[in-house]
Amino acid sequence: MNNICEEIDALAGPDFMTSLARGLAVLRAFSDQRRSLTIAQISHRTGISRAAVRRCLHTLCALGYAEADGTLFTLQSKVLTLGYSYLSSTPLTVSTAPYLNGLSRKLNESCSLAVLQEDEILYVARSATARIISVSLNTGSRLPAYCTSMGRVLLAQLDEEALDAYLARVKLQAYTEKTVVSASRLRSILAEVRRNGYALNDEELETGLHSLAVPVRGAAGNVLAALNVGVQASRVSAAYMLEVFLPTLQEGAQELSVLLP
Numbered sequence: 001m002n003n004i005c006e007e008i009d010a011l012a013g014p015d016f017m018t019s020l021a022r023g024l025a026v027l028r029a030f031s032d033q034r035r036s037l038t039i040a041q042i043s044h045r046t047g048i049s050r051a052a053v054r055r056c057l058h059t060l061c062a063l064g065y066a067e068a069d070g071t072l073f074t075l076q077s078k079v080l081t082l083g084y085s086y087l088s089s090t091p092l093t094v095s096t097a098p099y100l101n102g103l104s105r106k107l108n109e110s111c112s113l114a115v116l117q118e119d120e121i122l123y124v125a126r127s128a129t130a131r132i133i134s135v136s137l138n139t140g141s142r143l144p145a146y147c148t149s150m151g152r153v154l155l156a157q158l159d160e161e162a163l164d165a166y167l168a169r170v171k172l173q174a175y176t177e178k179t180v181v182s183a184s185r186l187r188s189i190l191a192e193v194r195r196n197g198y199a200l201n202d203e204e205l206e207t208g209l210h211s212l213a214v215p216v217r218g219a220a221g222n223v224l225a226a227l228n229v230g231v232q233a234s235r236v237s238a239a240y241m242l243e244v245f246l247p248t249l250q251e252g253a254q255e256l257s258v259l260l261p
Contacts, residue, residue, distance in 0.1 A: 022048050026056040027065070027079065031142065036072040083140060096256050100127045103252040107245060109229045109236075112137065113216070113256070116154040119170050121145050124225070143205065146172055146186055147179050149213035150226035152199040156190045157215070157223045163190070179204045198246060200238055208233050212241045214253045218260045225260075227253045
């Protein structure tokens with residue numbers, strides 16, 4: 001998570017509620033991998049002072065959005081109400097769910113739909129099979145864009161100025177020994193993704209995980225989301241994914257495009 005404090009300061013103005021921005025940043029500090037956090041850890045992740053984090057957490061606990069257990073804080077289920085209106089009304093989740101489920105059954109693998117949001121991919125729909133991988137993913141999950149197949153499909157659509165700004169903001173850190181952490185190498189990969197119309201991830205996010213993603217376009221032809229399939233590398237080779245899964249995934253993306261504005 002990038003230092004949100006600098007972003008908040010940059011946006012500050014007479015109508016900007018700094019306290020609300022800080023509270024939202026504190027909420028976003030939690031994740032599947034960091035379900036319980038201390039004040040110090042949240043302060044480190046967000047760049048917000050410990051005193052401000054403490055006030056935010058006190059308010060969230062008082063309203064029922066968080067809970068304290070000693071020095072550790074966790075989010076409560078009431079947080080789900082904040083995103084329910086979006087998830088229950090946007091075409092990306094409501095209209096695409098049956099198509100995503102059908103695609104998952106056809107491939108017999110887990111399929112997901114994601115959008116690019118603040119340098120990360122945000123899962124807006126997912127259809128999982130019984131096969132389990134160690135990465136816990138659900139609607140609302142977030143992952144880094146630079147080392148995921150859907151993230152690369154979405155980053156490949158950025159113009160040079162936007163991509164330059166992204167690379168200036170984001171630290172490319174290794175998740176596995178195969179993760180690309182060179183900005184110049186990543187630029188080359190994104191150019192290739194743009195030419196080919198798909199992105200293949202070979203164990204860069206997690207060892208033993210392959211994923212393949214394609215863009216989903218709206219009526220105007222602009223890329224609105226990315227669609228992917230994820231598999232265990234021990235079961236399905238990258239070559240097989242390109243030969244067998246890619247055509248089906250591209251067909252699924254075309255079907256989804258009809259539903260989007």
